[in-house]
Amino acid sequence: MSILVTGAAGFIGFHTSNILCKSGFKVIGLDSLNNYYSVKLKEKRILKLKKDWPKNFKFIKDNLYSEKKIFDLLIKHKITIIIHLAAQAGVRHSLKKPMDYVKNNIVASTNLMEASRKYNRIRHFLLASTSSVYASSIKMPYSEKDPADFPLQFYAATKRSTELMAHSYSHLYGIPFTILRFFTVYGPYGRPDMALYKFTKNILNNKKIDVYNHGKHVRDFTYVSDIALSIKKLIKKEPIKNESYILDKKISFNSNAKIRVLNIGNGDPKELEDYISKIEKYTKKKAKINYLPFQIGDAFKTYANINKLKKLIKFSPKVKIDKGIKNFVEWYINFSKLK
Numbered sequence: 001m002s003i004l005v006t007g008a009a010g011f012i013g014f015h016t017s018n019i020l021c022k023s024g025f026k027v028i029g030l031d032s033l034n035n036y037y038s039v040k041l042k043e044k045r046i047l048k049l050k051k052d053w054p055k056n057f058k059f060i061k062d063n064l065y066s067e068k069k070i071f072d073l074l075i076k077h078k079i080t081i082i083i084h085l086a087a088q089a090g091v092r093h094s095l096k097k098p099m100d101y102v103k104n105n106i107v108a109s110t111n112l113m114e115a116s117r118k119y120n121r122i123r124h125f126l127l128a129s130t131s132s133v134y135a136s137s138i139k140m141p142y143s144e145k146d147p148a149d150f151p152l153q154f155y156a157a158t159k160r161s162t163e164l165m166a167h168s169y170s171h172l173y174g175i176p177f178t179i180l181r182f183f184t185v186y187g188p189y190g191r192p193d194m195a196l197y198k199f200t201k202n203i204l205n206n207k208k209i210d211v212y213n214h215g216k217h218v219r220d221f222t223y224v225s226d227i228a229l230s231i232k233k234l235i236k237k238e239p240i241k242n243e244s245y246i247l248d249k250k251i252s253f254n255s256n257a258k259i260r261v262l263n264i265g266n267g268d269p270k271e272l273e274d275y276i277s278k279i280e281k282y283t284k285k286k287a288k289i290n291y292l293p294f295q296i297g298d299a300f301k302t303y304a305n306i307n308k309l310k311k312l313i314k315f316s317p318k319v320k321i322d323k324g325i326k327n328f329v330e331w332y333i334n335f336s337k338l339k
């Protein structure tokens, strides 16, 4: 079975490709290697995948802007499963550069869906989305039944749009989709624009860290191997009927889309201050904190209800925050020595 993993040089794409190759799947990893953050880190991830899995992993540098090129790739590699992780991520960047999100989330996903429709052999299309789509909801924990139609920033708006695009492609052309709503993912090889990386780097270099909302943010931090393992287990669980709407019997609808929405989180939210104290524990240094006010577009709290995920794949997250941060700090210290 050949699996296309888009965004394979990215943080989650790297870990997902690794776990899939380890389980014997053939992975075609595609990524544009864009410069939103360190291209070197992306290249290092790809080099490691190529070195560890010379027979199972193949890398293609492409930006998903050409539907024809994607169509040819699907045929050439006899792809049956797509794990679409490529995207312009980051909430704060979306306030400055909205067009990056239109190109890499809306246009790139449309090309991939349209090429899949023409190719007509995709058995399961797994599409990365985000807990940010719930951000205006005050009910906790976030359940897949909750409304997600009031995104508070443009990143979430484009991610929610791709979910809706998937619904229409499934309804019209029968492509089975699973929408993966990830909750703040962290771990080794993590993203330099995310809090854990920035905080660890600055704490180790005795520099101040910027902490918004006076450290009172609460996040359902989810360890990356739990995400990758969940994705692997979901591959063979393609939805056979519309699961996203039947959940709520009060909603009447007329759709035969084979689509499912799933929270992939930890189900155990933590305050940012706890997170920082664990970084201090493993860096053995005290953080110098620059407390800042709440930032427009941020969510105060995220908290995943993961009952649906647990039931479907009989799996719940394994890595606790203490161990997860320890693993990250150890990785970061080695990684920064290599640079």
Ligand SMILES: NC(=O)c1ccc[n+]([C@@H]2O[C@H](COP(=O)([O-])OP(=O)(O)OC[C@H]3O[C@@H](n4cnc5c(N)ncnc54)[C@H](O)[C@@H]3O)[C@@H](O)[C@H]2O)c1
Binding pocket: 006, 007, 008, 009, 010, 011, 012, 013, 030, 031, 032, 033, 034, 042, 062, 063, 064, 065, 084, 085, 086, 087, 088, 089, 090, 103, 104, 108, 128, 129, 130, 131, 181, 182, 183, 184, 185, 186, 191
């Ligand atoms: N990391 C998180 O906490 C988190 C949380 C919620 C959702 N997500 C979603 O999960 C997915 C993976 O996130 P990540 O943290 O690994 O991000 P990442 O930025 O590390 O990875 C995304 C990769 O996609 C590539 N890419 C971007 N546009 C592309 C295009 N047009 N064509 C080909 N490649 C392109 C980038 O070069 C990058 O390597 C994204 O869809 C993101 O929105 C991530």
